[in-house]
Every structure is written in C-alpha cells, then in structure tokens.
Amino acid sequence: MTDSVPEGRVTEAEEAAAVEPDYDPAAPAPLNVPRTPTGNAEVDAQLDRLADADHLATDGHLEMYEDVHRGLRDALTALDARPPGPPAPAPPYGNRAPAPSYHQSRS
Structure with a gap:
C-alpha cells in the first residue's frame, strides 16, 4: 500500500493552505x-x-x-529661492547716492 496521492489531486493540507493564507x-x-496633495508636484x-x-x-x-x-527639504528650499529676474532699474541720475571716497581722511 502506498501513501502517495494520485497525480492531479490536492491533499487536504495543500487545500487548507491555499484557502487560508499564513498570517504573520x-x-x-x-x-x-491618507495623503492630501499639496499642489506642488515635487x-x-x-x-x-x-x-x-x-x-x-x-x-x-x-x-x-x-x-x-x-527631498522635502530640497523642494521647500527651492520654493524659498527667488527666481532670477531683471535687475532693478537704477534711480535717476540726480537721486544717486555719491560714491564713497577712499581718499578722505578718517576722523
């Protein structure tokens, strides 16, 4: 007498294992x-x-x-950086502060 299972048949232990997955x-x-989108892709x-x-x-x-x-720190730091833009226009000639003189004596 043999204890082998005919080919194609499933044992009760295999069937139970297939129905009830191991819980670890x-x-x-x-x-x-839940994660709510911030609106900033990065x-x-x-x-x-x-x-x-x-x-x-x-x-x-x-x-x-x-x-x-x-990654969050880098993304948020990038938000704080000012984008490069055109330089501010110079004030009219009469409103410019005089250039410092390096030849004046110190008091």
Whole structure:
C-alpha cells in the first residue's frame, strides 16, 4: 500500500493552505494613512514615497524617511529661492547716492 496521492489531486493540507493564507503579525502591513496633495508636484512626489514604508520591514523605514526628508527639504528650499529676474532699474541720475571716497581722511 502506498501513501502517495494520485497525480492531479490536492491533499487536504495543500487545500487548507491555499484557502487560508499564513498570517504573520510581524510582516509589513499598510498603515493606510491618507495623503492630501499639496499642489506642488515635487513635494507631492516625496509624500507619495511615504507609501513605500507600507511594504518595508521596520528596519528599512529610517533610511526611507531620511531620504524623503532630504527631498522635502530640497523642494521647500527651492520654493524659498527667488527666481532670477531683471535687475532693478537704477534711480535717476540726480537721486544717486555719491560714491564713497577712499581718499578722505578718517576722523
């Protein structure tokens, strides 16, 4: 007598495993934290990357958070930079302050 299963048949253990997936409470799980768009494409792209944490083990979070923080800092710093524009017009000739004289004696 053999204990083998005829080809094409599934054992009860295989069937149960297919129906009930293994639950691992230590496995990464999505936090499902809603992210509201800011309207700035660069900032929104960095915030969307936070969803990557849902698929990482805890020890991978720090590196990802630091990278997103660096990207957000760069994007926000760029918003504070003034765009280069044309130079301000010079005041009329009569309103210009006199140039400093380097030959005047100091008092």
